[in-house]
Amino acid sequence: MSPDKLGSTFAALADPTRRAILARLASGECTVTELAAPFRMTMPAISKHLRVLEGAGLISRRREAQLRPCRLEAAPLKDVAEWAERYREIWEGRLDRLDTYLKELQTKETTHARKRRRK
Amino acid sequence: MSPDKLGSTFAALADPTRRAILARLASGECTVTELAAPFRMTMPAISKHLRVLEGAGLISRRREAQLRPCRLEAAPLKDVAEWAERYREIWEGRLDRLDTYLKELQTKETTHARKRRRK
């Protein structure tokens, strides 16, 4: 489908209105009007946000009479969590010593290279 | 500082170039030139990306002679992971039955309400 699926997921999640919509949908399906209620925003604006969320695969919509109930699709959030998890050991600080070691090593090498060139 | 910290983190992560920069920084500090090397993009463009990452708290920079080594700051990624984790039970499908149940209940209620109104 679209390239950079993860990118479009992050882009969709960057807006607080859209994150609030997802939070609401976590407790079950909602119609567009229900989703719009908490916000001081017109319906078309909400409609656009829903389109973005749908484009990112974060929601799906069915037709039910005049209503368009929205449903949360959490699969892309799994991808987000898995992507972030790759950095866990870094934010937990486990690599601090290794990181510092590598940095110092790199600095030394650079310094040596310069000294050599200088001669 | 800035409102919607999580939002600016997601916005920063939405760009594939920036995610690649973070991946590179995961294995240690890099200078701007080193970070720019893999991309067909001018230095100012990279500079802007770094500014965005710094604004989101995802990197920090020091001064070392003419160089500006960048360092990954993974704390915001922890926030991202924790935010996404709230939806884990949904993407794992554990709530599927409950969700379906709630949906049906809601549909019935709506139908009843309509029938009642009709009378």
Next chain:
DNA sequence: TAGTTAATTTACCTAGTAGTTAAATACGAC
């Protein structure tokens, strides 16, 4: 002091996004 390298700033362009209002569509009720 002049020259080189590393990086940023400035100025500019293009395309996309978030919001608006007003009109159009889709469906059920009468």
Next chain:
DNA sequence: GTCGTATTTAACTACTAGGTAAATTAACTA
């Protein structure tokens, strides 16, 4: 068919984002 409700589309404005080229700052080198 006509009316009312739910939702989307169209057209517009204001702002932001990603990119470029050219000028500028900062620090080392000779």
